[in-house]
Amino acid sequence: MDLNRVNLKKVNFSKADLRGANLRNTDLRGANFSDADLRGSDLESVDLDYTNLMGVILDETQLKYLKGKYNLQDTKVYVEKTGKTISYIEYCQKES
Numbered sequence: 001m002d003l004n005r006v007n008l009k010k011v012n013f014s015k016a017d018l019r020g021a022n023l024r025n026t027d028l029r030g031a032n033f034s035d036a037d038l039r040g041s042d043l044e045s046v047d048l049d050y051t052n053l054m055g056v057i058l059d060e061t062q063l064k065y066l067k068g069k070y071n072l073q074d075t076k077v078y079v080e081k082t083g084k085t086i087s088y089i090e091y092c093q094k095e096s
Helices: 060-066 088-095
Strands: 057-059 076-079 084-087
Touching: 057 060, 060 076, 076 088, 084 088
Parallel strands: 057 076
Antiparallel strands: 076 084
């Protein structure tokens, strides 16, 4: 799914399966991604200000773009090496 450069402000993506979607350079301010699956999606240069990320599943590659820029404490991370999804907080504890 190619959503590159689309204005998706305040769209409800709750529980959506967006694995592999191209969201690069997309305005997602205020969108609801609660419990959505974003593994493999291109999130480079997205704007996630004021976005609900509670329970969203991310992958380790996406953290490079999002870590330190957004509050990820309520997200989950898919760890390819183990094939498991863990909380972001648990992921950070294992990485330190």
